[in-house]
Amino acid sequence: MSKVKSKFVCQVCGYESVRWFGRCPNCQSWNSFIEITEKKQGFNNRESKENLGVYRLEDILNYEPVRLKTGLTGFDYVIGGGIVEGEVILLAGEPGIGKSTLLLQLAISLDKNDTRVLYISAEESLSQVGLRLRRLNSGDKLNIDFVSERDIENILPNLENSNYSLIIVDSIQTIYSSEFPTSPGNVVQVRECTSKLVDFAKKNNIAVILVGHVTKEGDIAGPKILEHLVDAVLYLEGERYHDLRILRVIKNRFGPTNDFILYEMKENGLFEVEDISxxxxxxxxxxxxxxxxxxxxxxxxxxxxxxxxxxxxxxxxxxxxxxxxxxxxxxxxxxxxxxxxxxxxxxxxxxxxxxxxxxxxxxxxxxxxxxxxxxxxxxxxxxxxxxxxxxxxxxxxxxxxxxxxxxxxxxxxxxxxxxxxxxxxxxxxxxxxxxxxxxxxxxxxxxxxxxxxxxxx
Missing domain, CATH: 3.30.230.10 (Ribosomal Protein S5; domain 2)
Incomplete structure (x- = not known):
């Protein structure tokens, strides 16, 4: 039996409360609280115990995760040797720094290895992505699937039982859920949509890369709530008017966090710089x-x-x-x-x-x-x-x-x-x-x- 639960959430910082406030106790914003109604599904204790997977640590001691090689040597290096199945990666950076370019190159490289990739663009139209694709692709035939959709409820049901190895979402700020009465990019929307994508990735063992813009306050996709939800955080930095870009690892549950790779932005994409100095x-x-x-x-x-x-x-x-x-x-x-x-x-x-x-x-x-x-x-x-x-x-x-x-x-x-x-x-x-x-x-x-x-x- 489902139970209905109501809570109030600050649209600026994501602070939650069981009652409404005129001013947020956390970020001091006025009139920022909205009411969110959640449905909590009841559960059967016997079914819960039977479906709970329990493992001995000794049995998983030598477990090695299966990694997806992207074909981009530098990218594979900084994330620990490849993308782990079911891993959720957040690629952050300021607008216009080259995040979409890097991910489209990654999708093209995977496609050459016969790896199925779905590119979900909630920001750009087909023509905009096509213009970038013509700059990056040398004329090879591509089998990359592309979707231009913003509603998470329309996206996830169609991906169940799919054979994709990687799903790219560009960007998480423009994806929204119709279950919550707030605009895309809101703290509530960003958190809830990310949680649904993380659940989907873990359940179906499909890797997901999320694009997150850095706000004017310097936060990734708004307040840094996403860094705790994802498995790895990559930060692409540099000056928009310089040709050098650094891809840093901020967080990585499946590899090191102290590496980086230097790219040079050219007309036909980002190219790894081997001799950095x-x-x-x-x-x-x-x-x-x-x-x-x-x-x-x-x-x-x-x-x-x-x-x-x-x-x-x-x-x-x-x-x-x-x-x-x-x-x-x-x-x-x-x-x-x-x-x-x-x-x-x-x-x-x-x-x-x-x-x-x-x-x-x-x-x-x-x-x-x-x-x-x-x-x-x-x-x-x-x-x-x-x-x-x-x-x-x-x-x-x-x-x-x-x-x-x-x-x-x-x-x-x-x-x-x-x-x-x-x-x-x-x-x-x-x-x-x-x-x-x-x-x-x-x-x-x-x-x-x-x-x-x-x-x-």
């Missing part, structure tokens, strides 16, 4: 103040990035601090340390920081390189073109070690860098890398080594 620093100008090369770690891979800074006299009462590719708070912190420990002032200067190529980095190993780039731009003296700087800077101006110093130095040496500044407690021997490796304890000591004790002049 060479691509990032290929157009570097070696005699410009404010520019420095920093070896960073992206997942398990060392990568060289170019960091550029510009320091100029301000014309306003409040000097500007603008960053692209790093956190603004990181810049503010390094500026405060330099002003306090070196007795120099940036209070009358505008400061701009940019990571070349549209790459976003957050690891603390860039602190030392960022400090040198800022000082180089301030005193208008180039940082040595054959030197790299690696290290985290503490609030006292001390330089602290970071993980994987050896791998970073090997990557720098590979591209012709013969000098390096690293923290003193790194325990690295320079002769092992055929480099002039200098160790420092604080930022002031490092500046003396680079520009001499009369660097202020």
């Amino acid at each position: 060479a691509k990032v620093i290929e157009n570097r100008n070696t005699n410009v103040s404010g520019s420095i090369i920093i070896p960073i770690m992206e997942g398990t891979k060392p990568l060289l990035i170019e960091l550029q800074t510009l320091v100029s006299r301000t014309n306003t009462s409040y000097p500007r601090r603008i960053t692209s590719g790093i956190d603004l708070n990181k810049l503010v912190l390094i500026l405060a340390i330099l002003e306090k420990k070196l007795n120099i002032s940036f209070s009358d200067k505008d400061v701009f920081v940019n990571v070349v190529g549209g790459i976003k980095i957050s690891e603390p190993a860039i602190d030392l390189g960022l400090a040198f780039a800022l000082l180089s731009a301030l005193i208008n003296k180039p940082f040595p073109s054959d030197m790299v700087a690696i290290g985290e800077i503490g609030l006292g101006g001390e330089v602290r070690t970071v993980p994987h110093i050896e791998r970073r130095l090997k990557e720098a040496k590979k591209f012709g860098f013969n000098k390096a500044l690293i923290p003193k407690d790194s325990k690295v021997k320079s002769y092992e890398y055929n480099m002039n490796v200098r160790t420092i304890t604080d930022i002031g000591e490092g500046i003396d080594l680079v520009w001499g004790e009369k660097w202020r002049s």
Whole structure:
């Protein structure tokens, strides 16, 4: 016997309550609660016990999930070797970054291996998808099924007992369920539609990829409720007006979460970049103040990035601090340390920081390189073109070690860098890398080594 249950849900943040509120206690939004009626199906205790599958852990100890190889080497690598049957993947990213392009390439690659794929587009029409398909396909005959539908109640019943290996839903914000009286993209709709797709994937052992746009607040498909429902979260990032894209693994129940792959956007699709460091620093100008090369770690891979800074006299009462590719708070912190420990002032200067190529980095190993780039731009003296700087800077101006110093130095040496500044407690021997490796304890000591004790002049 079914029971009817009523609850109130905030349309902004998804907060649930048994009674109506004029103002949401969670997100403080006014008049955002709507009433949702749910039907709870009754169950028979005997049937429930008989249908419950119970396994011994010893029996599943050596179980290996069956993976679907997509044919895209980099994509298979970052998700752990292929898509697991019944896995639900969320591909997130800002609008226009290339999510649909990547998934259409994936569908074409699977189709060449005689794998059945269904592409559900709730955003674009047949003609729009056809235009993209003509750019990506070289003229081969395709057997990919395509559906343009938004109602989840019309989609799922027609997929029961289907022989698809992968279903792509583009995007989850435009799919809706007629059971709930809210508009598509609403928190309730996104959560409920995702739950139904997850249930379908697990029941039928069919992999599902959901596209989720990043909102203006930086959340994936609204508040980050989807990350807890899916098995893996992939994030495609980059600048829309740059040709480089990074596919990161944010969450993965079937593989590692510390890997990434770099793509280059071209007219006929996304192409994997094999030598990442060479691509990032290929157009570097070696005699410009404010520019420095920093070896960073992206997942398990060392990568060289170019960091550029510009320091100029301000014309306003409040000097500007603008960053692209790093956190603004990181810049503010390094500026405060330099002003306090070196007795120099940036209070009358505008400061701009940019990571070349549209790459976003957050690891603390860039602190030392960022400090040198800022000082180089301030005193208008180039940082040595054959030197790299690696290290985290503490609030006292001390330089602290970071993980994987050896791998970073090997990557720098590979591209012709013969000098390096690293923290003193790194325990690295320079002769092992055929480099002039200098160790420092604080930022002031490092500046003396680079520009001499009369660097202020």
